[in-house]
Amino acid sequence: xxxxxxxxxxxxxxxxxxxxxxxxxxxxxxxxxxxxxxxxxxxxxxxxxxxxxxxxxxxxxxxxxxxxxxxxxxxxxxxxxxxxxxxxxxxxxxxxxxxxxxxxxxxxxxxxxxxxxxxxxxxxxxxxxxxxxxxxxxxxxxxxxxxxxxxxxxxxxxxxxxxxxxxxxxxxxxxxxxxxxxxx
Amino acid sequence: xxxxxxxxxxxxxxxxxxxxxxxxxxxxxxxxxxxxxxxxxxxxxxxxxxxxxxxxxxxxxxxxxxxxxxxxxxxxxxxxxxxxxxxxxxxxxxxxxxxxxxxxxxxx
Numbered sequence: 001x002x003x004x005x006x007x008x009x010x011x012x013x014x015x016x017x018x019x020x021x022x023x024x025x026x027x028x029x030x031x032x033x034x035x036x037x038x039x040x041x042x043x044x045x046x047x048x049x050x051x052x053x054x055x056x057x058x059x060x061x062x063x064x065x066x067x068x069x070x071x072x073x074x075x076x077x078x079x080x081x082x083x084x085x086x087x088x089x090x091x092x093x094x095x096x097x098x099x100x101x102x103x104x105x106x107x108x109x110x111x112x113x114x115x116x117x118x119x120x121x122x123x124x125x126x127x128x129x130x131x132x133x134x135x136x137x138x139x140x141x142x143x144x145x146x147x148x149x150x151x152x153x154x155x156x157x158x159x160x161x162x163x164x165x166x167x168x169x170x171x172x173x174x175x176x177x178x179x180x181x182x183x184x
Numbered sequence: 185x186x187x188x189x190x191x192x193x194x195x196x197x198x199x200x201x202x203x204x205x206x207x208x209x210x211x212x213x214x215x216x217x218x219x220x221x222x223x224x225x226x227x228x229x230x231x232x233x234x235x236x237x238x239x240x241x242x243x244x245x246x247x248x249x250x251x252x253x254x255x256x257x258x259x260x261x262x263x264x265x266x267x268x269x270x271x272x273x274x275x276x277x278x279x280x281x282x283x284x285x286x287x288x289x290x291x292x
Contacts, residue, residue, distance in 0.1 A: 011192060015200050022204055022227055026211035031219055038223050045230055052241045054251050061233075064258050069226065069265045076269050077219060080276050098213035106206040113198050121192055121242045128248050137248045138255070149259040156263035163270035166277075 010051060018044040035073050042066040054129040197238035204231035218275070218282045222268050229261045 021041040028034045042065045049058035127133060138146055204227060211224030233254045240250025276282055 007196065008192060011196065015196075018200070019203055019207070022207045025223060025227060026207055026214065026220075031217060034220055034223060038227065041227065042230065045234055048234055049237055052237045054237045054240070054254070057233075057237060057251055057254055060255070060258060064262055065226070065230070069262060072265060072269060073219060073223065076273060079273070080282065095214055098210050101213055102206045102210035105209060106202055109202045109206075110199060113195060113202075121194060121238075121244070125246055128246065129251055134248055134251060134255075137252060142252050142256075145256060149256060152259065152263055156266050160266045160270040163267070163274050 010047075014044050014047050014051070018048070031077055032074070035070055035077065038073075039066045039070050042070070049129075052129075053126050056129050056131045056134050194238060194242040197235060197242075201231045201235040201238070204228075204234070216283045216285050218272050218284050219269075221284060222265060222272070226261060226265065229257060233257055 018041055021037045021044065024037040025034045025041065028037060042061060046058040046061045046066075049055070049061060208224045208228035208231065211227070212221055215221060215224065236250045236254045236257070240248070243250070272282060275287065279286060
């Protein structure tokens with residue numbers, strides 16, 4: 001692991017922000033703060049993608065993760081009214097056990113990578129990550145996985161709608177039920 | 185853009201991704217709120233995505249295979265988040281809780 005002071009400043013700053021926000025996601029008591037910190041993490045990972053010549057991935061990461069998935073999380077938090085801290089405090093034993101498990105995995109993985117040796121990034125051509133090139137590859141080499149992911153999306157959409165629907169209730173009944181709970 | 189990699193090694197990205205992945209793992213083990221659990225899974229998937237993009241850049245073989253894999257992981261993650269949150273809403277409707285430690289009815 002080379003000298004850390006030789007690293008480019010953008011990489012250091014971005015890595016610092018990423019890890020800090022990820023830690024805040026895990027440790028924050030308020031779920032809304034966790035979601036916002038996760039959005040910041042995704043922004044910094046997108047900046048990493050830009051550094052890695054993956055421009056299209058950076059934009060897609062912002063739109064899909066920070067834009068769509070995190071808004072979905074926020075909406076569920078709002079619907080379930082979980083913004084206040086409703087989580088019971090876990091005993092410290094759980095925290096210690098979880099920290100030891102995650103730390104051991106980190107040690108094992110980094111130790112197994114120690115022997116890989118120093119390898120400078122060769123660098124791809126800058127146009128490799130643009131939408132023109134990626135779209136061509138997606139529509140030729142990866143056409144079958146692309147179509148299969150469409151089927152996966154339809155299955156996920158049908159599953160989500162089926163799971164989220166009340167059993168056998170019409171819209172009118174749901175409205176009445178909501179009015180009852182509001183009045184009560 | 186290339187000169188930024190004069191001193192940047194693949195191992196730095198490996199270590200960064202490992203740290204991110206282990207933070208996500210710690211969250212999955214430690215937290216009980218199901219929404220936070222799903223968010224930690226997203227964090228772990230993103231660590232893997234970052235490593236895929238870094239290795240694509242490291243190989244420098246002028247093709248986009250690594251970046252295509254990131255794309256498909258994003259597709260699976262989006263589907264997983266949608267279905268997971270739907271299950272979560274259903275669980276909340278039945279038990280009025282999102283605490284995963286109460287979902288132990290299979291134990292009895």
